[in-house]
Amino acid sequence: MRYLALFILSFLFWLLLTFDLSPINLAVGAVAALITSLLFGKYFYERVYKFLQPQRYFWFLIYIIILIWECIKANFDVAYRVLHPAMPIKPGIVKIKLELQSEFARAMLANSITMTPGTITVDIVGDDLFVHWIYVSSEDPEQYSRKITGRFEKYIKKTFE
Numbered sequence: 835m836r837y838l839a840l841f842i843l844s845f846l847f848w849l850l851l852t853f854d855l856s857p858i859n860l861a862v863g864a865v866a867a868l869i870t871s872l873l874f875g876k877y878f879y880e881r882v883y884k885f886l887q888p889q890r891y892f893w894f895l896i897y898i899i900i901l902i903w904e905c906i907k908a909n910f911d912v913a914y915r916v917l918h919p920a921m922p923i924k925p926g927i928v929k930i931k932l933e934l935q936s937e938f939a940r941a942m943l944a945n946s947i948t949m950t951p952g953t954i955t956v957d958i959v960g961d962d963l964f965v966h967w968i969y970v971s972s973e974d975p976e977q978y979s980r981k982i983t984g985r986f987e988k989y990i991k992k993t994f995e
Contacts, residue, residue: 836875836876836878837871837872837875837878838871839878840867840870840871840874840875840878841867841868841870841871841875842867844866844867844870844871845863845864845867848862848863848866848867849863889992890992890993890994893989893992893993894989894993896989897986897989897990897993900985900986900989901946901949901950901986904950904985904986905949905950905951908950908951908952908953909951911951911952911969912951912952912968915952915968915969922969923968923969924969924970924971925966925967925968925969925970926966926967926970927956927964927965927966927967928964928965928967928970928975928978928979928982929962929963929964929975930962930963930964930965930975930978930979930982930983931961931962931963931975931979932958932961932962932963932983932987933987933991934987934990934991934994934995935995936994936995938994939990939991939993939994939995940958940963942990942994943963943983943986943987943990944958944963946986946990947963947965947982947983947986952967952968952969953965953966953967953968953982954966963983965982967982
């Protein structure tokens with residue numbers, strides 16, 4: 835089942851990239867999707883039935899909107915810190931306890947944090963995520979965890995777990 839799901843997703847991705855429904859393009863896309871699913875199907879989701887749940891697509895759309903908004907806010911924050919004469923930074927590495935269980939969801943969270951300017955995910959060890967932050971505004975783990983992951987974690991959980 836996972837091979838079929840990967841084939842369908844790969845083929846749809848091909849169609850979105852090429853935006854062409856000519857017979858030759860459909861054939862090339864089908865061959866490319868077939869090769870992709872044969873080579874990488876064993877690494878794909880174990881529980882493919884999740885792709886058939888429409889509410890996950892809704893939460894994914896909400897997650898994308900929030901990710902874009904957080905990136906815009908973080909860009910302005912980093913620009914302020916760079917352009918400010920005193921350059922108000924207080925860098926540090928913080929340890930965040932993860933609530934996410936699946937490896938894919940954890941990777942999505944880590945990548946979302948890294949894509950947001952001012953933060954970089956350094957490592958994931960067990961249930962802990964280590965993040966380098968340009969301005970550590972609090973010493974309280976609960977507060978900085980909420981600032982860094984709270985905006986992404988609940989939507990990633992609804993989408994990928």
